[in-house]
Amino acid sequence: MKRKRPQHAPTAWQTSAQWRMIGSAAIREWNAKRFNLPKCNAARKSDREPCRHIAMENGKCFIHGGRTPRGEEWHRTQWPDGKSPDAEKKLRKKLAERERAARKRSTRLAAMSPEERDQHDAWHAARTPGSAAARQRKRDERKQAAEIRAMLERPQPAPSAETAELAKQIAALRAELEARRVDPQKPTGAFA
Ligand SMILES: [Zn+2]
Structure with a gap:
């Protein structure tokens, strides 16, 4: 049985020579510049050569991470826009992707040796x-703590003979003061 083609009203491109000219000009313009656009430098899976797709903002193409969100959203799942006509299909695909990633991750973790697992946990704990903003704040705190530690660990200069003599005198006076507190009538050298 021959499948029936859906019948659409003719588009502007089909009915207007002017629209066709606008379309051709746009395609010509794109073809002229696309070869000079920056290319994705990710390695292709098939032969490990550079991918050469047109790069997106972060230097990778749409397949190799160009669509990965940035900033606060980079580690969060990007859910489809509910208003889009195929939102449900996109959502199902997203959920399946997440499930697949979780399965892949647990397989990888299960295959690790204890040392590899420790290394893996340490890597994730550090990231x-x-x-x-929160990550920058934590970095600043760590830096300050390290500076304070370094300052405390720096060797203190040895006290000079003069300082040692003064410290001895202060200790003697303190002892005398303490003795006076116990017995106010007791005659003393320094306070006589
Ligand atoms: Zn690529």
């Missing part, structure tokens, strides 16, 4: 997700 806690969060907003850019």
